[in-house]
């Protein structure tokens with residue numbers, strides 16, 4: 094085990110896993126999904142899904158990883174179910190695809206940090222020309238991939254864990270200061286109302302329900318074996334249940350707080366007219382620079398720079414987790430040195446990401462050739478749609494595997510290490526029920542609904 098590396102402490106594991114979870118998904122995507130999904134109704138469903146569906150998937154992933162001390166493909170082989178390693182294969186593919194475009198957006202975030210500290214607030218109005226400036230965004234994407242590769246090459250405790258221990262507390266302080274600040278702006282309350290008072294008529298909308306589950310899966314880094322991998326570095330003496338609960342709370346908490354920061358800023362920008370909220374990628378990259386501009390040149394630079402630095406930090410602890418998955422696979426199964434595995438995988442992933450990089454304006458083809466029912470036609474959106482459904486499908490397979498193939502008793506034995514009272518606990522009853530019935534049914538059904546909606550424009554929920 095020591096040759097693979099491991100987390101040096103419980104808090105190190107929790108912060109690293111929370112670092113994986115907290116990312117662009119929370120700060121960039123969550124607020125605009127809320128706006129697209131109809132405000133507070135989306136938030137409500139999101140919270141329910143996170144605790145009753147996602148938390149059990151997380152526990153299962155961590156337990157499989159810790160039991161086998163392997164990457165997501167090796168883990169299924171190790172348990173004696175070679176056929177089921179298809180879950181790991183799909184997972185690693187999915188992780189590679191996610192990182193290929195995630196790194197591009199992370200590069201934008203970092204690029205905006207540079208623009209903000211240079212006082213170039215106008216960049217929001219020309220977001221399209223920013224993303225088509227291939228020299229700039231290409232450069233930022235390279236920088237970001239390089240930083241990710243550097244951390245991962247330093248290993249689990251010396252790289253990933255250390256980074257999380259520094260960046261996660263920093264991130265909390267930064268985001269809380271931004272919340273406090275945004276509450277001081279005019280119309281802040283209008284924003285908060287939009288965010289927190291649900292419009293119940295939106296509860297049956299497919300964008301609300303399917304979107305909330307997709308978002309919860311993505312945000313918690315579930316369904317592709319990232320947490321199998323992190324679990325494989327976790328000590329047998331740690332309590333998987335309480336650790337997973339903390340990670341879920343942490344992630345949901347940060348997403349929630351990110352909304353509290355964002356909607357007052359948006360309300361301020363719209364003069365309180367929340368009906369005019371525009372969702373989509375632009376919520377952060379288009380709207381916010383305008384907000385920072387109105388703060389004047391000094392304060393704008395500070396607050397704006399702060400915000401995009403925060404976003405870059407959050408992204409970095411996520412990109413390292415995405416890169417770690419294929420790296421652990423290559424290290425375990427092909428006995429390749431970690432540093433070499435990192436170089437190979439980051440290069441491959443960067444190359445796979447080129448269509449996403451140039452598909453935001455620079456290349457006409459990759460920007461427009463992939464017409465999707467939602468109205469987008471760029472390559473990156475397509476890959477995002479594919480990976481979203483792969484994650485839900487992966488989650489469905491993982492819980493079904495644990496409940497019916499590996500069996501709940503074996504799962505319980507693994508969880509009991511580090512939590513001796515588990516077998517008699519209420520958590521066990523809830524977990525068993527969730528992974529045997531609730532998760533397979535809801536994930537299976539919503540998987541079909543989201544596939545029909547995303548790829549065929551068919552809306553079953555009306």
Ligand code: TRP
Nearest residue numbers: 114116117118311312314319411
């Ligand atoms: N959860 C991260 C976010 O919210 C993204 C991420 C990192 C991820 N690792 C993952 C998503 C693994 C799915 C699977 O930004």
